[in-house]
Amino acid sequence: MSIQWFPGHMASARKQAAKTMANIDVVVEVLDARIPAASRNPMIDELRNFRQRPCLKLLNKADAADPAATAQWLAYYNAQPGVAAVALSCLKPGDVAKIPALAQKLAPHRNDEVKPLRLMIMGIPNVGKSTLMNALVKRRVANVGDQPAVTKSEQRIDISPRLTIYDTPGLLWPKIDYPSDGLMLAASHAVGTNAVIEEEVATFLADLLLQRYPAALAQRYKLNIDGMDGVGVVEAVAVKRACRKKGGELDLEKASLVLLTDYRSGALGRISLETPATRVAMIEAAAAAAAEQDPDRAEADADDAG
Numbered sequence: 253m254s255i256q257w258f259p260g261h262m263a264s265a266r267k268q269a270a271k272t273m274a275n276i277d278v279v280v281e282v283l284d285a286r287i288p289a290a291s292r293n294p295m296i297d298e299l300r301n302f303r304q305r306p307c308l309k310l311l312n313k314a315d316a317a318d319p320a321a322t323a324q325w326l327a328y329y330n331a332q333p334g335v336a337a338v339a340l341s342c343l344k345p346g347d348v349a350k351i352p353a354l355a356q357k358l359a360p361h362r363n364d365e366v367k368p369l370r371l372m373i374m375g376i377p378n379v380g381k382s383t384l385m386n387a388l389v390k391r392r393v394a395n396v397g398d399q400p401a402v403t404k405s406e407q408r409i410d411i412s413p414r415l416t417i418y419d420t421p422g423l424l425w426p427k428i429d430y431p432s433d434g435l436m437l438a439a440s441h442a443v444g445t446n447a448v449i450e451e452e453v454a455t456f457l458a459d460l461l462l463q464r465y466p467a468a469l470a471q472r473y474k475l476n477i478d479g480m481d482g483v484g485v486v487e488a489v490a491v492k493r494a495c496r497k498k499g500g501e502l503d504l505e506k507a508s509l510v511l512l513t514d515y516r517s518g519a520l521g522r523i524s525l526e527t528p529a530t531r532v533a534m535i536e537a538a539a540a541a542a543a544e545q546d547p548d549r550a551e552a553d554a555d556d557a558g
Contacts, residue, residue, distance in 0.1 A: 266295060268406050269420050272372060273299050276418060277359040279307045280351065282375035282384060285317035285339055286524050288325045289531045290436040295425050296374050306334040306358035308351070312380040314339035321524035328528045334358070342380040348387040352415055368416045377422030378442050385409070385419045430538055432456070436525050441516055451486065454508030457515060458485035460525060468521045472514060486511060 273279075279300045284291040288311055300307055309329050314322055322339045329337035336358055340347035355371055356362065362369040375381050389409055409417045424443065428434045435456040437443050459482035461469050469485060470477050473492050480488065489495070490507035497503045514520045526534075 266299075266423060269372075269374065269423070270299055272406065272418055272420075273303045273305060276305065276370040276372040277362050278355045278369070278371050279305050280310060280355060280371050280373050280384075281307055282310045282312050282342070282373065282379045282381050284376075284379050284440055284442070285311035285314040285322050285325070287436045287440055287526055288329070289526060289528075290433040291376050291379055291440070291442060293374070293376055293423050293425055295423060304334075306336075308355050308358060309335060309337040310342070310351070310384070311337060311339040312342050312384070315341045316518045316522060318522050318524040321527045324527050324529075342384040342387055345387060348384060351384075351388065365413070368410070368412070368414050370416045370418070372418045372420065374420050375422060376424055376437070376442050378440075379422065381419065381422065385417065388417060430534065432534055439512060439515060439525070441512075450508040450512065451504050454486050454511045455482040457525075458482035458511060461485075461515075461520070461523070465521070465523055468523065472520050 279296065281292070281296055288309075297307075311317070311322060311325060317339075326337050326339060329335055336354060338350070338354060340350070342348060352369065352371075356369055359369060373381050373385055389411055406418060406420050409419065411417060422442075424437075428437070434443070435453055438453045439457045458469070462477060462480060462482065462485065466477055469475060473485075473489055475485070475488050475492070477485070486504055486507050487502060489511050490502040490504055493507060493510050495503040495506040495510065515523065
């Protein structure tokens with residue numbers, strides 16, 4: 253399944269973001285710490301690189317991610333020019349309070365009383381931008397919800413004479429190149445439910461968990477996972493959680509939602525769906541598969557490390 257989700261308001265939001273970028277000092281990009289590369293919108297890098305703006309990458313929901321994987325991602329991003337990265341939870345006021353000082357280091361020329369430090373909050377839908385915005389301002393200025401694309405328009409907030417923040421709608425990009433990225437985004441609830449089939453997303457998630465976190469599955473659902481595949485896991489969850497339709501048939505859609513909800517809520521434990529190494533392996537595998545059909549495209553894909 254190839255997942256694509258680009259509502260009309262996202263196209264207009266991208267145009268507005270390109271205009272606003274000319275007037276800001278630092279891009280604050282909010283990523284999902286469980287999927288830092290899959291939740292990275294390549295359009296944001298295109299916009300900020302065009303304007304030569306530095307970027308503070310926030311790996312939000314770090315308390316739900318695998319700490320070892322998060323450490324690898326921080327090293328990966330902090331090695332990039334013009335980029336600083338930090339892992340945090342936007343629900344923790346102490347974490348959020350550190351952000352202006354971290355951004356200030358990327359724009360030392362704004363460390364005076366002449367003009368405020370101007371930050372632009374960007375990221376994909378449902379990654380925590382509105383929660384961050386409300387925490388920074390210390391009042392409710394952005395709608396927060398558990399559905400993607402709650403924020404649909406840009407707003408400017410002057411927090412103090414030294415700090416101005418621009419909040420932007422969640423932006424996906426028109427074409428998700430790698431199917432696994434779409435599935436990771438769907439599993440993490442960053443795309444609308446009308447763009448996905450829960451059973452396929454849950455099967456993908458179950459296969460991945462079997463590879464990397466088998467103990468989490470076994471413990472959560474009291475399963476013997478030996479010899480199981482993703483479909484088998486979803487079926488087993490249906491049995492364990494009594495997900496049945498009238499007549500006794502297993503309700504795999506309901507079981508899929510159980511698995512997805514347990515991952516999203518953290519009930520399965522601290523889980524990361526990708527690391528820098530698995531990202532490289534995925535891209536190399538995709539390039540190898542593409543080489544059989546289109547050698548020129550395969551070479552281009554191999555140059556993109558996410």
